[in-house]
Amino acid sequence: MLPSENKYLTNVSFDTVIFGFTGEELKILVLEYQNTGLFALPGGYIRRDEDLLDAAKKGVMKRTGLKTIHLEQFHTFGKLNRSNPEPSKEIAKGLGYKLPDDHWILDRFITVGYYSLIDYNQVRPTPNKFSDSINWYSINNLPPLMMDHENIVDKALEAIRTDAGKKPIGTNLLPEKFTMKELRKVYEAILNKKLRRTTFQRKILSMDILTRHEKLYTGAANKAPYLYSFNKEKIEKL
Amino acid sequence: MLPSENKYLTNVSFDTVIFGFTGEELKILVLEYQNTGLFALPGGYIRRDEDLLDAAKKGVMKRTGLKTIHLEQFHTFGKLNRSNPEPSKEIAKGLGYKLPDDHWILDRFITVGYYSLIDYNQVRPTPNKFSDSINWYSINNLPPLMMDHENIVDKALEAIRTDAGKKPIGTNLLPEKFTMKELRKVYEAILNKKLRRTTFQRKILSMDILTRHEKLYTGAANKAPYLYSFNKEKIEKL
DNA sequence: TATTATTGTATCAATTTGCTACAATAACAG
DNA sequence: CTGTTATTGTAGCAAATTGATACAATAATA
Numbered sequence: 001m002l003p004s005e006n007k008y009l010t011n012v013s014f015d016t017v018i019f020g021f022t023g024e025e026l027k028i029l030v031l032e033y034q035n036t037g038l039f040a041l042p043g044g045y046i047r048r049d050e051d052l053l054d055a056a057k058k059g060v061m062k063r064t065g066l067k068t069i070h071l072e073q074f075h076t077f078g079k080l081n082r083s084n085p086e087p088s089k090e091i092a093k094g095l096g097y098k099l100p101d102d103h104w105i106l107d108r109f110i111t112v113g114y115y116s117l118i119d120y121n122q123v124r125p126t127p128n129k130f131s132d133s134i135n136w137y138s139i140n141n142l143p144p145l146m147m148d149h150e151n152i153v154d155k156a157l158e159a160i161r162t163d164a165g166k167k168p169i170g171t172n173l174l175p176e177k178f179t180m181k182e183l184r185k186v187y188e189a190i191l192n193k194k195l196r197r198t199t200f201q202r203k204i205l206s207m208d209i210l211t212r213h214e215k216l217y218t219g220a221a222n223k224a225p226y227l228y229s230f231n232k233e234k235i236e237k238l
Numbered sequence: 239m240l241p242s243e244n245k246y247l248t249n250v251s252f253d254t255v256i257f258g259f260t261g262e263e264l265k266i267l268v269l270e271y272q273n274t275g276l277f278a279l280p281g282g283y284i285r286r287d288e289d290l291l292d293a294a295k296k297g298v299m300k301r302t303g304l305k306t307i308h309l310e311q312f313h314t315f316g317k318l319n320r321s322n323p324e325p326s327k328e329i330a331k332g333l334g335y336k337l338p339d340d341h342w343i344l345d346r347f348i349t350v351g352y353y354s355l356i357d358y359n360q361v362r363p364t365p366n367k368f369s370d371s372i373n374w375y376s377i378n379n380l381p382p383l384m385m386d387h388e389n390i391v392d393k394a395l396e397a398i399r400t401d402a403g404k405k406p407i408g409t410n411l412l413p414e415k416f417t418m419k420e421l422r423k424v425y426e427a428i429l430n431k432k433l434r435r436t437t438f439q440r441k442i443l444s445m446d447i448l449t450r451h452e453k454l455y456t457g458a459a460n461k462a463p464y465l466y467s468f469n470k471e472k473i474e475k476l
Numbered sequence: 477t478a479t480t481a482t483t484g485t486a487t488c489a490a491t492t493t494g495c496t497a498c499a500a501t502a503a504c505a506g
Numbered sequence: 507c508t509g510t511t512a513t514t515g516t517a518g519c520a521a522a523t524t525g526a527t528a529c530a531a532t533a534a535t536a
Binding site: 009010011012046048049050051052053073075076077078079080108110112162166 | 249286
Binding site: 418419435436439440458459461462463464 | 479
């Protein structure tokens with residue numbers, strides 16, 4: 001069943017850039033549609049009876065299986081030429097539907113972009129009913145995305161980079177406890193550059209937002225690193 | 239005449255926070271609607287045949303009389319409860335119209351917020367055909383704004399403050415040539431705090447984005463300040 | 477020519493950052 | 507149990523940035 005018009009707002013949608021961190025690389029979730037070779041960001045429409053943010057959250061929850069997520073809105077895309085009915089037609093065709101030319105889904109859309117940082121290992125990627133797969137792709141090696149979705153990813157990356165300077169960014173990308181090296185790798189992946197080990201450590205510790213826990217014995221023949229967690233209370237006070 | 243449905247996108251609008259600087263205070267343009275006592279931000283709808291950004295630009299041009307303006311998108315507001323048909327009904331009533339209950343203008347709207355920084359003295363505030371006045375109000379002394387427009391102003395201020403750290407902000411708020419003191423006053427008004435005179439001067443000069451011109455003799459019994467202008471080429475290279 | 481308010485910079489202390497060095501391990505090999 | 511190796515935590519100092527004060531150089535006016 002296709003979504004019906006009276007249930008959703010017309011001409012507005014949302015798209016989400018869902019980031020995960022493998023320990024080395026930043027990846028995002030990308031949908032692939034059946035029999036079309038089309039790749040797209042997870043997105044959706046806004047029900048008439050729900051907040052825009054809630055609609056986007058619900059979408060991310062469904063694609064990831066996570067129950068608590070945090071979204072950041074970064075930009076709204078409203079270029080005339082960003083809308084293109086062809087991909088939607090193809091997708092419908094691949095599914096065996098035939099969309100009437102005046103269907104609201106083929107109309108022009110202004111889309112609100114959100115990004116989400118989540119714990120890669122907690123995610124159970126779940127395709128929607130119109131797509132046959134959803135997969136992690138390294139941000140340095142994305143498949144060609146439909147419409148302006150590559151542009152949306154670029155803007156999301158830009159936003160996350162500037163946000164990284166303001167608020168602690170690893171909170172959602174890492175498991176509860178992590179080593180200093182893991183945290184640094186997150187920042188390196190996001191900022192796309194190497195950071196000085198000692199300076200990074202000194203600076204993040206001086207922010208006084210981490211709690212130090214026991215050491216982590218990995219079996220490697222060297223000094224074991226401490227585990228840290230974010231001190232949510234202190235972060236609140238920033 | 240009310241705007242017709244087939245010409246505009248439904249469920250989406252834009253609102254603009256237009257900042258000007260008097261030399262001492264930051265002000266914004268606020269519309270007042272006839273016979274209703276309702277105050278609102280300048281905004282509008284998006285024609286089906288134009289970009290979102292162009293629609294917003296056109297709106298600001300009409301309200302200010304300026305031909306070249308720069309807009310920054312800062313947030314999109316999509317709460318369910320932000321939409322409220324009452325103000326629109328009142329405004330229509332005040333104008334002698336009677337809107338049918340199912341009119342698209344009374345439907346729920348998601349609105350995209352833009353802010354604009356402009357030269358206060360170049361502006362010729364121009365009301366739209368539904369309002370009887372448009373005036374400058376100090377951001378510290380706004381009239382009660384309808385719907386969530388006060389929230390939109392708050393978000394705009396937040397955005398402009400963080401943007402002030404990144405790119406030179408006085409470019410559009412000041413006339414072509416200005417003194418160092420005027421520039422500092424702009425930053426002080428935006429950041430809402432006093433800045434150290436010498437440190438500010440040293441820092442802004444070290445950015446190497448200003449061109450120094452002749453001195454400005456005001457008639458005051460003291461050393462005359464230099465006039466500066468922004469060096470657009472050098473700003474581009476940032 | 478003295479007075480007054482303001483501007484442009486120099487100066488030096490305080491703070492933050494870049495960079496190097498080094499002691500303290502954890503496992504393993506002999 | 508001792509030597510080896512890779513990695514971690516932190517100290518120490520130089521370089522750069524910022525905070526705070528001081529002061530000379532004016533532009534009008536008395």
